[in-house]
Amino acid sequence: MNQSSLKDAWAELTAYSSYVLACHIKPDGDCLGAALALGRALRSLGKDVTVICQDPVPENYRFLPESDTIVQGSVRRDFDVGVLIDSDQPSRVGNVAEIIASCATTARIDHHLTQEDFGDIKIVQTDISSTSELITELFYANEVSIDSSVACMLLTGIIFDTGAFKYSSASSRTFEIVSQLMTAGARPANIIRSIFESKPLRAAKLLGRALSSMRATEDGVIVWAQITVADFRELGVDDSDTEGIVNTVAAISGPRVVMLLRETEPGTVRVSLRSRDQFDVNKIAVAFGGGGHAVASGCTIQAGLDKARELLIAEVRRWMAS
Ligand SMILES: [Mn+2]
Structure with missing residues (x-):
């Protein structure tokens, strides 16, 4: 988005009270x-703001300033504006979708590719590393002050979505912004340690099981790892402990598509997809009702592990042939 559209969007977004x-x-x-x-930023303008999430804040993000103010539910239905952050459609926010639906005005601030066109107010750019980088641009364009807490929040989003600057989504502009956020007081080394290197032991054991399960198709083009219902039960872990595993699985040479399949409950398989070499895994995710980015996306399949894997491989093959 250019400067003038960022200014217009901010004026539009800030015209409400709650x-x-x-x-x-x-x-x-x-x-x-x-x-x-x-x-x-909105509170500093005197606005009434509630940040909400269906799921609790994962332990490794509790270092974020004000993360303890995020609520998991609300009975309020009188908000002026419901804003989807880093989501392309209300279904991505789970049971919070109902609260968004109750708002007279909706907004979406996002960087995901989407077929949907959700939101009365749209602050959307798909060729940017993260929603946090987009919000940083929004703040710069509108001279919103960025103190060390805000800088830490924004840099956390950029670091997470770029895999600590490893992905091609980290542009030269991303690094300019990182430099400015550091000047404002954010500490990338601390953030990287907190979010990527603070796994509980149970999550490391789960990673071990996932890596042991790795297999490849005969031609080596598709590689997958899987986590079974028994793995979840025996290690006392839940799906939040699988965070980052797909990236470790994908850190090998050879495959064009890497998949992590987790049977979180019998008959429900959550899938994370990663691509190499220009293959668009978003198309695969969309075919199963999910979505994301060309290089990283996800979906959920109602089937057992073997069946889900078979369906995914067939879909990848279909796209590779086309
Ligand atoms: Mn994002």
């Missing part, structure tokens, strides 16, 4: 950082 900012289910560093930063 806001509910919705994080997506299984919240990550980007939606949390972006929502907290926007919440703080």
